[in-house]
Amino acid sequence: MIDLPEFNPDVFIEEACEFIKQKVDESNSNGVVLGLSGGIDSTVVACLAVKALGSHNVKAFVLPSSTTSDQDLFDADLIKTMLDIQVEYVLLDDIFEEFLSLCDIEHLPTDNMKLAQMNVKPRLRMTFLYYFASIYRSLVIGTGNKTEYYVGYFTKYGDGGVDLSPIADLYKEDVRAVAKRLGVPSSIIDKAPTAGLASNQTDESEFGLSYYYVDRIVYLYVERNMDANEISEELDLLLNDVEHIIKLIDNSQHKRLMAPVFKNNSYRN
DSSP states (O other): OOOOOOOOHHHHHHHHHOOOOOOOOOOOSSOOOEEEOSSSHHHHHHHHHHHOOOGGGGGEEEEOOSSSOOOHHHHHHHHHHHOOOOOEEOHHHHHHHHHHHHHHOOOOOOOOOHHHHHHHHHHHHHHHHHHHHHHTTOOOBBBOHHHHHHOOOOOOTTTTTOOOOOTOOOOOHHHHHHHHHHHHHHHHHOOOOOOSSSTTTOOHHHHHHHHHHHHHIIIIIISSSHHHHHHHHHHTHHHHHHHOOOOOOOGGGGGGSOOOHHHHHOOOO
C-alpha cells in the first residue's frame, strides 16, 4: 500500500503558527475568529491559533443546530477549557427555520432541495463568524483540510469562506498526527468526522470510503497525476469507488477558484 509523502508534524506546527501570526500582522488585525465544532480539524486550528497568537487573541464560536451531536458540544467545551479561550454559543435553529419559511415559494423544483437546505447552515455560520470578526477586528480562520478541499467537501461561501487556511494543505491522516503532537484528547482524534448537517451523518459514509483511502486517491490523482485505473490497481480498490472520488474532485473545481471575471476588451486607448 502506498504511503503519503513523508510528514514532520513538529516542522508543520512551527511553520503554520508563523503563517498565522504573519497573516494577522499583515492585515493589522487583532487576532482570529473561528467556528469550533468539536471535531478534530477545528480543534487543531484552535490549538495552532492559540500557540501562534495567545489565547486572548483567539475568539471561538460554537454554532450548533438540532443536528449537532451532544458529543460534539461536549468536545467543544472540552477544548474551550483546555485552551482557555473565549467561546460563545449561538443556536442556529430559529434563524434557519425562519430562512426556509421565507424561501417556501410555490412550484420550486425539488430535485436539489435537500442539498440547498443543508448548505444554508454553513453559510449562516460564515455570516455569524464575519459579523463577529468585524466587531473584534479579526480574521476568520478556516478549519478545512486538504482532503476535503480537493473532493469539494465544503460549502462555497460557507465553511469555504475564510481569510486564511492553515491546514488546507494537510491530508486528514496528517491532521491526526498534528493533533496527537498538540495533545488533543483521543476522544476527539478517534471520533468519526462529521459535517453535522444531518443527524447520524459522517464524512466517510458520504464518501463511501474511509479517509485512509480518500487521502491516497487525492494524493495519487492530484499530485502524482495517476488515472483511475492506475489508482484502482495501486490501492486495490474497486474502479467505481476510485472514479466516484475523482468525479468529486473534478466536479468541485469551481469551488477552488475565484469567480471568473470577464475581460473587457472594448476600452479604447
